[in-house]
Amino acid sequence: MTHITDEIRKQLVHIVTQKRYLDSKEELACYAYDAFWEESMPHAVIFPETADEVSRILKIAFLHKIPVTARGAGTSLCSASVPIQHGIVLCFSKMDKIVEVNTRDRYIIVQPGVINADVQKALAPFGFFYPPDPGSMNIATIGGNIAQNAGGPRCLKYGVTMDYVLGMEVVLASGEIVTFGSRNVKDVTGYKLSSLFCGSEGTLGLVTRAILKVMPKPETVQTLMVTFKDLDDTANAVSDIIGSGILPAAIELMDRFTLNAIEDSFGLGLDRTAEGTLLIEIDGIKEACEREMDKIIEHLKANNAVHIQESANDADRERLWTARRSAYGVFAKLAPDIVSEDVTVPVSRVPEMIRKIKQITKSYNLTAGVLAHAGDGNMHPMIPADRSNTEEWARVEKAFDEIFAAAADLGGTLSGEHGIGLAKARYLPLVMNQDSRNLMSRIKQAIDPAGILNPGKFV
Amino acid sequence: MNPPIKPLKNCGKCGLCLTACPVYKVLKEEQASPRAKLQLIKAFENNTLESSPLLKELVSKCLMCGSCAVACPSGINHYEHFMDMRQKMVESLGETPAIKSLIFLLSKESRIRMGAGMAKLGQTLTPKWLADKYRLGNIPINQFPRLNPTPFRKTVATTISPKGLKKGSLVYFTGCATNFLYEDTGISTIGILTHLGYEVIIPKDQTCCGIPLMFHGAPAVENMMTNIQALCAHDCHGIIVDCTTCGAALKDEYPALIRKTKEKDRPATEHNGEVLEDCAQKIAAKTTDILSFIAAHRKDLVFDETTPKLGPVAYHAPCHSRNSFKSQPLVQDLLRNLPFMDYTPTPDEAECCGGGGTFFYEHPDIAKIMMDKKLWHVNAVNARYWLTDCPVCRINMSGNLDKSGDIQVRHPVSLIYGALKKP
Numbered sequence: 001m002t003h004i005t006d007e008i009r010k011q012l013v014h015i016v017t018q019k020r021y022l023d024s025k026e027e028l029a030c031y032a033y034d035a036f037w038e039e040s041m042p043h044a045v046i047f048p049e050t051a052d053e054v055s056r057i058l059k060i061a062f063l064h065k066i067p068v069t070a071r072g073a074g075t076s077l078c079s080a081s082v083p084i085q086h087g088i089v090l091c092f093s094k095m096d097k098i099v100e101v102n103t104r105d106r107y108i109i110v111q112p113g114v115i116n117a118d119v120q121k122a123l124a125p126f127g128f129f130y131p132p133d134p135g136s137m138n139i140a141t142i143g144g145n146i147a148q149n150a151g152g153p154r155c156l157k158y159g160v161t162m163d164y165v166l167g168m169e170v171v172l173a174s175g176e177i178v179t180f181g182s183r184n185v186k187d188v189t190g191y192k193l194s195s196l197f198c199g200s201e202g203t204l205g206l207v208t209r210a211i212l213k214v215m216p217k218p219e220t221v222q223t224l225m226v227t228f229k230d231l232d233d234t235a236n237a238v239s240d241i242i243g244s245g246i247l248p249a250a251i252e253l254m255d256r257f258t259l260n261a262i263e264d265s266f267g268l269g270l271d272r273t274a275e276g277t278l279l280i281e282i283d284g285i286k287e288a289c290e291r292e293m294d295k296i297i298e299h300l301k302a303n304n305a306v307h308i309q310e311s312a313n314d315a316d317r318e319r320l321w322t323a324r325r326s327a328y329g330v331f332a333k334l335a336p337d338i339v340s341e342d343v344t345v346p347v348s349r350v351p352e353m354i355r356k357i358k359q360i361t362k363s364y365n366l367t368a369g370v371l372a373h374a375g376d377g378n379m380h381p382m383i384p385a386d387r388s389n390t391e392e393w394a395r396v397e398k399a400f401d402e403i404f405a406a407a408a409d410l411g412g413t414l415s416g417e418h419g420i421g422l423a424k425a426r427y428l429p430l431v432m433n434q435d436s437r438n439l440m441s442r443i444k445q446a447i448d449p450a451g452i453l454n455p456g457k458f459v
Numbered sequence: 460m461n462p463p464i465k466p467l468k469n470c471g472k473c474g475l476c477l478t479a480c481p482v483y484k485v486l487k488e489e490q491a492s493p494r495a496k497l498q499l500i501k502a503f504e505n506n507t508l509e510s511s512p513l514l515k516e517l518v519s520k521c522l523m524c525g526s527c528a529v530a531c532p533s534g535i536n537h538y539e540h541f542m543d544m545r546q547k548m549v550e551s552l553g554e555t556p557a558i559k560s561l562i563f564l565l566s567k568e569s570r571i572r573m574g575a576g577m578a579k580l581g582q583t584l585t586p587k588w589l590a591d592k593y594r595l596g597n598i599p600i601n602q603f604p605r606l607n608p609t610p611f612r613k614t615v616a617t618t619i620s621p622k623g624l625k626k627g628s629l630v631y632f633t634g635c636a637t638n639f640l641y642e643d644t645g646i647s648t649i650g651i652l653t654h655l656g657y658e659v660i661i662p663k664d665q666t667c668c669g670i671p672l673m674f675h676g677a678p679a680v681e682n683m684m685t686n687i688q689a690l691c692a693h694d695c696h697g698i699i700v701d702c703t704t705c706g707a708a709l710k711d712e713y714p715a716l717i718r719k720t721k722e723k724d725r726p727a728t729e730h731n732g733e734v735l736e737d738c739a740q741k742i743a744a745k746t747t748d749i750l751s752f753i754a755a756h757r758k759d760l761v762f763d764e765t766t767p768k769l770g771p772v773a774y775h776a777p778c779h780s781r782n783s784f785k786s787q788p789l790v791q792d793l794l795r796n797l798p799f800m801d802y803t804p805t806p807d808e809a810e811c812c813g814g815g816g817t818f819f820y821e822h823p824d825i826a827k828i829m830m831d832k833k834l835w836h837v838n839a840v841n842a843r844y845w846l847t848d849c850p851v852c853r854i855n856m857s858g859n860l861d862k863s864g865d866i867q868v869r870h871p872v873s874l875i876y877g878a879l880k881k882p
Contacts, residue, residue, distance in 0.1 A: 022490070026513045029502050030495035035473050047488070074489060075474040093487040113487065117478075138478040265532060329532025332471030388468075 004043050004088075008064055012046060012088075015056045020047040020094070031071065031089045035136075036079035037337055037387060038422055042069070042089040049095055051169060051177055051208035058206070059175035061088060061452050068173075069454045070202040072113060072141030077328075077340065078421030080148060080201045084456040090206065092143045099209065103128045107166055107183050108214055112143025112207050119212070128214045131158035134417065135325045143207050149199030151417035153250035153324075154281070156375040158215070160417065162198040169209035170197055173448040183211055196443070201419050202454040204447045218283035221249070222293060223311040225320065226300055227274035231255055231358075231370075234276025235351035237303035238374040241280075242347045244299060246292050251375030252279040252324055255354075258331075258369035258382070265330045266323045271307065278374070279320060327371050328382070335384035339396055341424070343403060345412030347377045356406040357381045364395040378416030379407075404430055420458040428458060467504070467540065469533050470497050476537065479530035481522060481811035485828045490517055493527035493537050500544045515548040520822065522815030523674050524778030525707075539715060542673055549676030558817065562677045565635070568666040568685070575606055575639045596823040597830070598858030604640045611642040612661055619649055619659040622882070626656035627696040632686070632746075634705040635667050636850030643869075644850075647876035648701050648749055654879050655756050657696075662689040668708035673716075674816050680720065683713050684735075691738040698745045699752060701870065702850055703779035703786070704816075709746040711783060713739045748780065749872055750848055754789040762798055766878040770801025773842040774871070775833065775856060776809045777849030794846075794871070799878045805836040812847075814855035830859045837866065846871045 004012070004023075013021045022028065022045040033039045043066075048054045061068045067087030074081050083089050096113035103126040108119060116137040119130045133152035134140055140150070146168070151160035167181025180193040197204055228234040238251055254262070254277045263270045270277065278300075282292050300308055311317045331338045345353045354370055361368035361383065372379040381403055385396045404414060408430040415424060428437060444451070444459045476493035477483045483492040496518050502508040518541065527537045554562070564574045594600065612633060629652055637645040652659050665686055669679030686709070690698060700706035717736050753760070774794060776787040787809060794802040812833050813819055813826030833856070837845050845860075845868045847853050857868035 024513055026499065026508060026511065026517055027490050029499060029508060030490040030492075030517075033472055033498065035471070037472075071489075073474055073477060074472075074494075091489070093489075096487060136474060139474055265534075326475070326532040329471060329473045329475055332469060332473065332533035336466070336468040338471055 004066060008060060008066070009044070011060055012044065012057060015053055016046055016048060020049070021045075031074075031091065032082070034071075034074040034076040034079060034081045036077055036082065036421065036423055038079045038082050038084070040082050040084045041086060042083040043086050045089045045091055047091050047094045051171055054090065054171040054206055054208055055175040055177050057088070057090065058171055058173060058452075062173055062175060062450055065450050065452060067455050068206075068452050070143065070147065070206050072144035072147075073115070073136070073139045075136040075140045076144065076148060076421060077342075077418040078148075078415070078423035080419055080421040080454070080457065081144070082422070084422060087452075092141060092206075095143075095208070096141075098122050101126070102183075103214060105183060106185060106214055107211050109209065109211050110142050111209060112141060112146070114142050116140055116142060116145055123214055124217075127217050129217050130164065130212055130214050131155065132161045132164060135328060142210055142212070146198055146207050146210060147200065147202050148417075148419040151373075151378070153252055153373050155417070156251060156373060157247050157249045157283075162195050164213045165194045165198055165210055166213050167211040168194050168197065168207050170205040170207050172205045173450060173453050177208070178205070181211060185213060199419065201421060201457060203444060203457060203459050204453065206453070218249075218285075220286045220289045221281060221283045221317070222289050223317045223320065224278070224280040224293070224296070225270075225309045225311065226278040226280065226305050227271045227307045228276040228278075228304065229274070229306055230304065231276040231354060232351055233303045233305075234278060235354050235374065237278065237300050237305065239348045239350055240299045240303060241296055242375055244295065246282075246295055248280050248282045248292070248296070248375060250279070250281045250373065253277070253350075253370070253372040253374035254279070254324075254327070255370040257367065258327060258371045261330045261334065261369060262323045262327055265326070265333065266319075268319060268323055274306065279324060327380075331369060331382045331384050335386050337385050337387045338382060339385060339400065340380050340382040341400060341403070342416045342418045343379050343381070343407035343412055343414060344416035345377045345379070345407055345410045347375065349410040349412065350374055350377055350379070353377075353379055353407060353410055353412065356410075357403055360399050360402045360406065364399040366392075366395060366399055373416070376416070377412065422457060425458040467497055467501050467535070470494065470535050471533050472498075473532070475530050475532060476527035479526040481524065481526070481813070481829060482520060482825060485825050491520055493521075496521065496541060496544075497535065497537065500540055503544070503547075510548055510551040512552060515552050518544050518548060522778065522811055522813070522818045524811055524815065525782040526778060526811075529782045543719075545674065545676040546678065547676075554675060558675050561817070562672050562675055565667045565669075565671055566677070566679070566681055568664075571635060571639070571667060572610065575610065578606060596820040597827050598819070598855070602858045602862065604854060604857070606639055607642040611638045611645040612663060612665075614642070615645070615649065615661055617661055617663055619653060619661070621653045621656045621658050623656055625658055628658035628660055628694070630660045630662065630690055630693050630695045630698045632665055632668075632690065632698055632700050632705055632709065633661065634700065634702040634850070637701055641850055641853070641870065643873045644701050647870070647872040648699065650876040650879065651749075651753060651760075651872060652699065654761075655759050660693050660695060662693060664689040668705040670704050670708045670712065671816055673708075673712060678716065678720075680716065683708075683716055687713065687735060687738050687742060690742050695745070697747050697752070698742060699747060699749050701749045701848065701872065703748050703777055703784050704849060704851070706746055706748050707779045707783040710743045714743050748784045748786055748848065750780070750790050750793065751784060751786045753872070753875065754786075754793040757793060757796065760875070761880045762878050763880045766799040768801055769799055769844060769874060769878075771803035771840055771842050772800050772844045772846060772874070773803055773805050773837050773840055774808055775812060775845060775847040775852055777847055777852045778811060778815075780848055781809055790848075790871070797875065797878070800874065803840045803842065805833075805840055805842075807833060807836050812852050812855050814849070814851040816851060819851075819855050826855070830855065834859065842866055844869060844874065846874070
């Protein structure tokens with residue numbers, strides 16, 4: 001890989017002007033990280049404002065084999081936006097225009113730097129919303145959401161980012177600008193390439209515009225907070241509810257350790273003695289919600305729920321969700337580092353997986369909290385640790401080796417919503433055989449033959 | 460009370476602080492974010508980055524609003540880390556002449572008085588064409604507030620008796636803005652407190668709270684010592700501030716400063732360390748902002764029923780009111796329930812105005828973007844009054860308003876006092 005020579009620098013600055021080109025060591029230090037712990041310094045940071053600029057930058061990078069790593073708000077939990085092989089960080093945060101809101105045809109067109117929450121704000125006056133809701137939605141960008149195929153609590157009912165991308169404009173490593181998909185909710189013209197780029201983590205091409213499908217806001221939202229004396233009962237209640245054919249918008253599970261960490265920070269008056277707590281949200285037409293709610297309560301009672309409480313108003317709901325969304329950060333209060341993964345298992349295996357996580361972490365003498373989007377089997381085992389304590393860190397790594405293996409054994413997978421990045425690259429063989437991994441490499445080779453896009457990651 | 464400052468390594472880099480940062484939201488550049496500033500401080504502390512003008516600029520491109528610290532789930536107090544870092548940068552690189560003279564001026568009461576006197580002379584002597592033409596930041600010179608004819612504290616007695624039965628006594632820390640610029644705030648505050656039955660004590664030996672100095676890397680130990688002595692000398696039920704930034708100094712920064720000077724074992728506070736810490740804690744516990752105080756005593760206010768309805772009234776919640784005193788919900792409730800007020804909240808009430816101490820002067824381009832959004836909203840609700848309880852916000856807001864418009868920027872106390880039943 002080539003270094004950025006004075007001549008190359010001159011050409012790049014010419015494209016974006018000096019103001020949008022950073023290469024002082026002070027400023028570069030601000031782009032060496034994301035929300036994962038790995039850090040690596042870029043050689044330059046460039047803020048493109050148009051697809052044409054991206055294309056011209058990539059043509060230069062392609063010619064000189066300079067690595068290019070895309071970045072939005074830098075909230076990746078798997079190191080997807082860390083320039084591990086240095087080179088250029090292409091930061092899309094300034095490409096933040098909403099191009100078109102069209103709720104009659106049920107789509108919105110955005111540039112990649114638009115923040116997820118701003119999409120929601122733009123749609124709200126029309127009574128619509130964009131379902132994918134990653135925990136970082138108040139700052140994470142749509143470009144990043146697409147790159148990581150992000151999901152969140154309500155993806156249980158609504159599906160993840162990929163299910164909402166109708167079309168996109170992408171700049172390939174060669175600098176070619178390609179488009180696929182359309183404004184149509186139904187479109188089976190050619191390969192569904194947008195699903196290839198969703199979750200490609202910036203290794204195949206850089207999204208410069210996206211057409212997203214939007215949904216009408218449900219008329220009613222109801223939230224239940226439920227506590228259990230036993231964690232097994234909690235998990236069984238979840239798989240019973242889903243198994244009976246009800247599809248809530250979200251079912252979030254918190255174990256006692258997690259709940260107490262949240263309560264320490266927020267003082268919401270949650271029951272600190274509960275071994276398991278569920279936050280269940282259903283939405284839809286009022287009458288349907290009421291019937292579903294009755295059925296859900298039946299299942300909860302059958303699984304020995306101790307306390308079932310319906311949130312009184314929107315403010316209460318918002319408080320519960322704010323607390324839940326902050327869980328990752330709350331854990332960060334406990335120790336300098338926090339390892340939070342997103343292994344996912346079929347929902348009927350949730351009780352077993354939780355037991356495994358508890359067993360494994362206990363056998364390595366680690367404290368772990370379990371937080372899960374339980375309704376879709378997406379678990380977040382979270383271990384507070386100190387990376388400077390090498391002995392402890394080795395135990396954390398071993399514990400996660402076993403947790404990933406256990407998830408694979410149960411028919412699960414490595415990542416439900418964060419992506420692979422650097423964090424989980426070495427576990428890929430657990431869920432994909434050599435031939436399947438080779439296929440990914442061949443796709444990568446075909447689209448990015450020089451290997452300049454986000455090199456050093458999972459492919 | 461400030462919680463003990465969490466070590467930098469506890470920052471999980473989650474990025475939640477970016478959602479709270481007004482500067483990041485405008486620039487959309489990571490280097491302007493609170494998270495980046497912590498990373499830079501870390502790099503400076505473990506010697507991977509040495510001090511440089513650029514490093515100083517990056518860590519100082521900040522309103523010091525403290526919203527990041529409130530948003531931080533990991534318990535990092537960005538505010539104190541930033542303050543420390545600013546001090547280190549100033550120690551190694553110095554300060555610009557304009558900021559240096561500000562620090563020189565504010566660190567002694569006698570100098571503040573002299574400065575104000577000179578400024579008044581300046582305001583009278585400045586030719587109109589010059590005043591019309593020049594700006595400080597985005598604010599035309601002639602849209603800066605006129606100085607009080609006489610410093611406010613000189614115009615009032617040290618002890619002012621309550622109306623009717625005495626319920627208790629309160630010490631009033633007026634701050635520099637009320638003393639030199641906004642006497643209406645002072646008159647109204649005293650009027651309301653005495654109306655509520657409180658004796659008001661205004662220590663004449665109080666001085667600048669020191670926050671402007673701290674933000675620019677000067678420790679402000681002298682200001683703190685003067686104020687602690689001035690405030691501790693009076694027995695009282697509470698200490699009232701009309702500016703929440705001064706309030707944050709009394710409530711949060713003095714105890715923190717004493718803790719830090721003790722840690723570093725600096726001689727300044729050595730001789731009476733324990734006594735001083737005790738006093739600071741007492742002051743911190745007793746300090747309340749005037750609006751929270753009024754909100755708690757609203758039922759005892761008697762209004763003149765003939766007061767015409769005022770409005771529409773919009774409110775701007777300053778950063779220290781939101782983040783240090785957490786008074787915004789109380790103020791909203793208060794304004795909503797005042798019988799003579801048509802309170803029309805704007806959706807961006809809690810968004811920063813871009814004032815930020817001297818931020819509006821140091822970064823006018825960023826401040827303008829913030830202010831333009833606020834102006835759009837306040838015009839959209841047809842506000843006649845735009846209230847705020849921070850003098851810097853007030854300067855910034857009134858300075859940026861279209862002069863031909865008829866929106867008045869005021870401290871909420873002046874409207875409340877105006878509506879009280881007079882004997």
